[in-house]
Amino acid sequence: MSELLSTETRGPLLDPLFRNGWTMVADRDAITKTFIFDDFVDAFGWMTRVAIFAEKWNHHPEWKNVYRTVEVVLTTHDVGGLSSQDAKLARKMDSLL
Numbered sequence: 001m002s003e004l005l006s007t008e009t010r011g012p013l014l015d016p017l018f019r020n021g022w023t024m025v026a027d028r029d030a031i032t033k034t035f036i037f038d039d040f041v042d043a044f045g046w047m048t049r050v051a052i053f054a055e056k057w058n059h060h061p062e063w064k065n066v067y068r069t070v071e072v073v074l075t076t077h078d079v080g081g082l083s084s085q086d087a088k089l090a091r092k093m094d095s096l097l
């Protein structure tokens with residue numbers, strides 16, 4: 001079962017993501033990043049690769065794809081905010097580029 005990130009664990013887990021283009025969502029305990037690809041097929045292929053891990057980990061993104069852009073928001077709905085699962089999926093998203 002996921003649990004909300006504590007004050008102590010937020011920094012070490014989130015700072016590397018902030019350095020890699022992720023930001024906090026205004027008024028939500030969630031992180032967001034917009035990915036821009038060469039074309040739609042590249043964007044959708046990346047989404048497909050991410051989806052395999054999201055399903056395996058039972059942790060799914062909130063995302064919107066328009067042509068070659070994918071807007072991603074990560075948060076853990078079961079706990080109403082950020083958990084380690086969000087950081088894990090964010091790292092995986094960046095690694096699958």
Ligand SMILES: C[C@H](O)[C@H](O)[C@H]1CNC2=NC(N)=NC(=O)C2=N1
Pocket residue numbers: 058059060061075076077078079
């Ligand atoms: C029933 C199912 O296991 C839960 O709803 C899972 C599915 N994927 C999920 N994804 C995210 N981002 N947060 C959750 O709390 C979550 N819970």
